[in-house]
Amino acid sequence: MSDYPHGMDAPSPAVLAWAAEAVGDRPPARVVRPLAGGSHAATHLLATATRRMVLRRFPAGDGAAAREARVLTALDGLGGLVPRLLAADPGAARPATLTTVLPGRADIRPADPGAAAVRLARTLARLHAVPAPGLDAPSVRLPPDLAGEPPVLTHRDYWSGNVLWTGGAITGVVDWTSGCLAPRGVDVSWCRLDLVLLHGRAVADVFLRAYEDAAGVRVAARWDRWAAEHSRAGVETWVPNYSGLGRDDLTASVLRARHTAWARRLG
Template sequence: MDSPPPPAALAWASELAGPAAGAWAVQRLAGGAHAATHLLRTPDSSTELVLRRFPPGDRAPAYEARVLAAIDGLDGWAPRLAGADPDGLRFGEPAVLITRLPGHADITPACPETAAEQLGRALARIHSVPLARLSGLRDGMAASASVTRSAGRGPAAPVLAAHADRLAGRPPVLTHYDYWSGNVLWQHDVITGIVDWSGASLAPRGFDVSWCRLDLVLLHGPGTAEVFLTAYQEAAGEKLSDVALWDLFALTNSYRTVETWVPNYHDLGRTDLTAAKLRQRHTEWTEDRLARLPENSYEPCDRPR
């Protein structure tokens, strides 16, 4: 999937963009391992589209097209759908074409705490979208259940299993499902948009919060995750319940896979992070979260005896 788009893909983009787009300059965009992502730009830069190509048989582009139609650009904070070929009929790979948002991903900010504040406020904005405009989105907690079964191991797994219903019962919001620094675009140190909506769902707000906090811990340390949470709660106008339990949700679901995130981090400039470092930070964050649980509050007493 790292290969350049085939000529048939560029012909498809030209059909959708109109006669002015007779030729394209192609640039690979960094980040992400699920899809091959390329910027298509006309020579005069009058038209810019982003082509996302997926492995044959992948159903993610079909769902991403549905999500992008539902969120309708999020007032400029999300791409708009320009075209979709979820069955790969045009050139053998399922794909979507979307509008380009200004900015670029940045996981090496000069001031991680300032970036974390913006990440928190941006997420609160996403979570405030009225549910009435989000018909057809999946249940995010149900969708993650298979991940929990396959990747959900580690010291926090019994606690999480005992209280899965507690988390799933929280009120749903628009959830990005993969809200981390690499899916946020920046321009002049200001967030300009959020990309990669292929997993967006309806789920409790703690879902996105916990995954972004885990990412910030791995990148910059626990202090940055706390700055993010404070900014999020202030912007949302309410405190998040069961923060430590939600953190354990993200930790448990990433227990077996955290080392595989190394290529994503390297692609965006954090070549200092190794699999060993990610595992160490993941373990330390797990131990911290378990220690922060109120005594006896989450005792997994309903496990089979």
């Protein structure tokens, strides 16, 4: 059996040489370890003689590397909250991005889920307040009654596994392949759905109250229905994302049951 989980195949020597050369170091780079938390990209921590960096490789023909490169270039690190782009190879057999390393690790098993939800909310409000001209509209279709809300900088996959923590403080937000300009309800409802699946409705409600207090706006309840409907067909595919970060209890059947109960409650 491989040392790498499914989707985490080791980078080839050619890719490791490209990574080192892209940052001006003597090739090749070496793999420190695979990084868990997602199933879309194979993500690895690399090192050269002078630095560490994160390599993300996507399926052949996938446009995610090009999108992430554009978004990270526009955000330019956001004062250390977002990785900086070091290099990108969107035309490779496995399109790739190479970024700086942010401190911390994803934590979807916090000792105090309510306190973590408050920090998630305040960080999201901070992101939504950042001007981000030049980003694209969202790649998903929004209902007319929601699409007309003012656009803000949107992560588009803001869930606990894409947020890094150190000592109870948030130190970074990663995976910007879907970053865009969209109504704030896209991120708020998506994170609420994640918190419902992880911890239950009460924690998701704590998140919403904290976000609205921090942002100074109210988020329409119908956004929750949008997120539930948008995720309805594929919630079982999220199992690897959760299990890779230590929530083996969130099996396909458990995720489906929790999702169904949430959707029914929303009406």
